[in-house]
Amino acid sequence: MLFNPINAYAKDMKIFVADTAVFINRYRRDATFVTVPSVIEELKSRESSIEGLLAIESGAKVEQPNPEAIAEIHRMARNTRDIEELSKTDIEILAKAFEYKDNAILLTDDYAMQNVALLLGIEVKPVTQKKIKDRIIWEKRCTGCRRKFDSGDECPVCGSPLKKTRKRKV
Ligand SMILES: [Zn+2]
Structure with missing residues (x-):
């Protein structure tokens, strides 16, 4: 529709x-x-x-x-x-x-x-909370080898978990 x-x-x-x-x-x-x-x-x-x-x-x-x-x-x-x-x-x-x-x-x-x-x-x-001030671009960083990726949960290089980090503010 x-x-x-x-x-x-x-x-x-x-x-x-x-x-x-x-x-x-x-x-x-x-x-x-x-x-x-x-x-x-x-x-x-x-x-x-x-x-x-x-x-x-x-x-x-x-x-x-x-x-x-x-x-x-x-x-x-x-x-x-x-x-x-x-x-x-x-x-x-x-x-x-x-x-x-x-x-x-x-x-x-x-x-x-x-x-x-x-x-x-x-x-x-917002409905009950405060509105965010900054617009954020995220990236994933490996907790083992520190390589950066766009997405995923596990590092394709060393197998460590990936963590979401701020790439930059817009
Ligand atoms: Zn890694």
């Missing part, structure tokens, strides 16, 4: 793209919320999901993300090395925020999601 944001929402309207924490924490209800089907699945699997389901019934829109937007999120998250921290749901939420980039405010406390969103020019607001 492809979505045309111009047809769906007025241009000057702010849309809050919400992750699971938004519904659990009963974030403000006087706004237009958009989320993705996997968030609803996560809420349904929780015992305390009634609040979340009520929030959705009170007007949050559930939309499947556009495959092209998902591909763009994968591309950026691989660049920043955030990809390993992101769940399928995280990526879908990011993709939905990217589709509505001009209107959207992404609501999330997840640092990897915030990092990718900020680099894509998506406005971000």
Whole structure:
């Protein structure tokens, strides 16, 4: 299902793209919320999901993300090395925020999601925690031979575990 944001929402309207924490924490209800089907699945699997389901019934829109937007999120998250921290749901939420980039405010406390969103020019607001200040590019460094890699958990040269380190700030 492809979505045309111009047809769906007025241009000057702010849309809050919400992750699971938004519904659990009963974030403000006087706004237009958009989320993705996997968030609803996560809420349904929780015992305390009634609040979340009520929030959705009170007007949050559930939309499947556009495959092209998902591909763009994968591309950026691989660049920043955030990809390993992101769940399928995280990526879908990011993709939905990217589709509505001009209107959207992404609501999330997840640092990897915030990092990718900020680099894509998506406005971000935290739900319960502080927003990150710096945008970070990560890399993996071997704890044995200190060689640097883009990804992976084990050093292909010496077999030691790789550790995530900051490559640079953007
Ligand atoms: Zn090594």
